[in-house]
Amino acid sequence: MPIGYLQARKGVRLQGDLVTIDVANDVAGGTQILFAQSTYAAQIGTRTFRIKRIKGLNDAGANTLVHIGVGAVGAVGVGIIPPLYTFNGLNFDFVEGDLPEVEVNGDLMVWAEAVDIYIQVEVEEIG
Secondary structure: OOOOHHHHOOOEEEEOOOEEEOOOOOOOOOEEEEEOOOEEOOOOEEOOEEEEEEEEEEOOOOOEEEEEEEOOEOOOOEEOOOOEEEOOOOEEEEOHHHOOOOEEOOOEEEEEOOOOEEEEEEEEEOO
Protein backbone atom coordinates (compact mmCIF):
# COMPACT_ATOMS: atom_id res chain seq x y z
CA MET A 1 0.00 0.00 0.00
CA PRO A 2 1.52 3.35 -0.98
CA ILE A 3 2.06 5.91 1.74
CA GLY A 4 -0.47 8.73 1.52
CA TYR A 5 0.16 12.35 2.41
CA LEU A 6 -1.22 11.98 5.94
CA GLN A 7 0.79 8.82 6.61
CA ALA A 8 3.96 10.62 5.59
CA ARG A 9 3.45 13.10 8.46
CA LYS A 10 4.30 11.36 11.73
CA GLY A 11 3.02 12.34 15.13
CA VAL A 12 2.54 11.07 18.68
CA ARG A 13 0.36 7.99 19.25
CA LEU A 14 -2.17 8.21 22.09
CA GLN A 15 -4.77 5.83 23.52
CA GLY A 16 -8.23 7.17 24.24
CA ASP A 17 -10.28 6.16 27.26
CA LEU A 18 -12.47 3.06 27.19
CA VAL A 19 -15.97 4.33 26.35
CA THR A 20 -19.13 2.40 27.22
CA ILE A 21 -22.10 3.03 24.96
CA ASP A 22 -24.99 1.76 27.07
CA VAL A 23 -28.56 2.72 27.92
CA ALA A 24 -27.41 4.99 30.76
CA ASN A 25 -24.92 6.88 28.55
CA ASP A 26 -26.72 6.82 25.19
CA VAL A 27 -29.01 9.87 25.07
CA ALA A 28 -31.64 9.06 22.42
CA GLY A 29 -29.08 7.96 19.87
CA GLY A 30 -26.81 10.87 20.72
CA THR A 31 -23.06 10.95 20.61
CA GLN A 32 -20.42 10.50 23.28
CA ILE A 33 -16.81 11.67 23.23
CA LEU A 34 -14.49 8.90 22.07
CA PHE A 35 -11.34 11.06 22.01
CA ALA A 36 -11.06 14.67 23.16
CA GLN A 37 -8.91 16.91 20.99
CA SER A 38 -5.78 18.14 22.78
CA THR A 39 -5.56 21.87 23.25
CA TYR A 40 -2.49 23.56 24.61
CA ALA A 41 -3.52 27.14 23.90
CA ALA A 42 -0.65 28.78 25.79
CA GLN A 43 2.04 26.59 24.23
CA ILE A 44 1.23 25.24 20.77
CA GLY A 45 -2.48 25.64 20.09
CA THR A 46 -4.90 22.94 19.01
CA ARG A 47 -3.62 19.60 17.72
CA THR A 48 -5.22 17.59 14.92
CA PHE A 49 -5.09 13.80 14.82
CA ARG A 50 -5.66 10.70 12.70
CA ILE A 51 -7.44 7.52 13.77
CA LYS A 52 -4.99 4.60 13.81
CA ARG A 53 -6.96 1.84 15.55
CA ILE A 54 -10.47 1.20 16.86
CA LYS A 55 -11.07 -1.74 19.15
CA GLY A 56 -13.85 -2.91 21.38
CA LEU A 57 -16.57 -5.43 22.20
CA ASN A 58 -20.14 -5.70 20.96
CA ASP A 59 -22.30 -6.82 23.90
CA ALA A 60 -25.54 -5.42 22.45
CA GLY A 61 -27.35 -8.71 21.90
CA ALA A 62 -27.41 -8.08 18.13
CA ASN A 63 -25.10 -7.26 15.27
CA THR A 64 -24.91 -3.49 15.00
CA LEU A 65 -23.28 -0.49 13.36
CA VAL A 66 -20.92 1.76 15.28
CA HIS A 67 -20.56 5.31 13.95
CA ILE A 68 -17.46 7.48 14.36
CA GLY A 69 -17.71 11.18 13.64
CA VAL A 70 -17.84 14.70 14.97
CA GLY A 71 -20.56 16.73 16.66
CA ALA A 72 -21.74 17.69 20.10
CA VAL A 73 -22.38 15.43 23.10
CA GLY A 74 -25.96 14.13 23.04
CA ALA A 75 -26.68 15.45 19.55
CA VAL A 76 -26.88 13.54 16.30
CA GLY A 77 -23.32 13.27 14.99
CA VAL A 78 -21.87 13.59 11.50
CA GLY A 79 -19.92 10.52 10.41
CA ILE A 80 -16.39 10.98 9.10
CA ILE A 81 -15.78 7.33 8.20
CA PRO A 82 -18.21 4.62 7.06
CA PRO A 83 -20.07 2.88 9.91
CA LEU A 84 -18.26 -0.11 11.40
CA TYR A 85 -20.25 -3.35 11.36
CA THR A 86 -19.78 -5.32 14.57
CA PHE A 87 -20.98 -8.81 15.46
CA ASN A 88 -22.87 -9.63 18.65
CA GLY A 89 -20.74 -11.09 21.42
CA LEU A 90 -17.46 -10.62 19.58
CA ASN A 91 -14.61 -8.20 19.98
CA PHE A 92 -13.57 -6.03 17.04
CA ASP A 93 -10.25 -4.51 16.06
CA PHE A 94 -10.01 -2.19 13.06
CA VAL A 95 -6.39 -1.33 12.35
CA GLU A 96 -4.75 1.40 10.29
CA GLY A 97 -5.06 -0.49 6.99
CA ASP A 98 -8.81 -1.02 7.53
CA LEU A 99 -9.60 2.63 8.18
CA PRO A 100 -9.80 5.56 5.78
CA GLU A 101 -7.08 8.21 6.07
CA VAL A 102 -8.88 11.12 7.78
CA GLU A 103 -7.46 14.04 9.76
CA VAL A 104 -9.75 15.25 12.55
CA ASN A 105 -9.80 18.78 13.95
CA GLY A 106 -12.27 18.51 16.83
CA ASP A 107 -13.50 16.02 19.42
CA LEU A 108 -14.02 12.51 18.03
CA MET A 109 -17.52 11.25 18.79
CA VAL A 110 -19.10 7.78 18.77
CA TRP A 111 -22.64 6.43 18.68
CA ALA A 112 -24.18 3.05 17.96
CA GLU A 113 -27.47 1.75 16.63
CA ALA A 114 -27.72 -0.79 19.45
CA VAL A 115 -26.16 -0.66 22.89
CA ASP A 116 -24.00 -2.07 24.91
CA ILE A 117 -20.75 -1.42 23.06
CA TYR A 118 -17.34 -1.02 24.66
CA ILE A 119 -14.93 0.90 22.45
CA GLN A 120 -11.48 2.47 22.54
CA VAL A 121 -9.52 4.38 19.93
CA GLU A 122 -5.82 4.92 19.25
CA VAL A 123 -4.92 8.13 17.46
CA GLU A 124 -1.82 9.86 16.18
CA GLU A 125 -1.64 13.55 17.06
CA ILE A 126 0.10 15.53 14.38
CA GLY A 127 -0.43 19.18 15.33
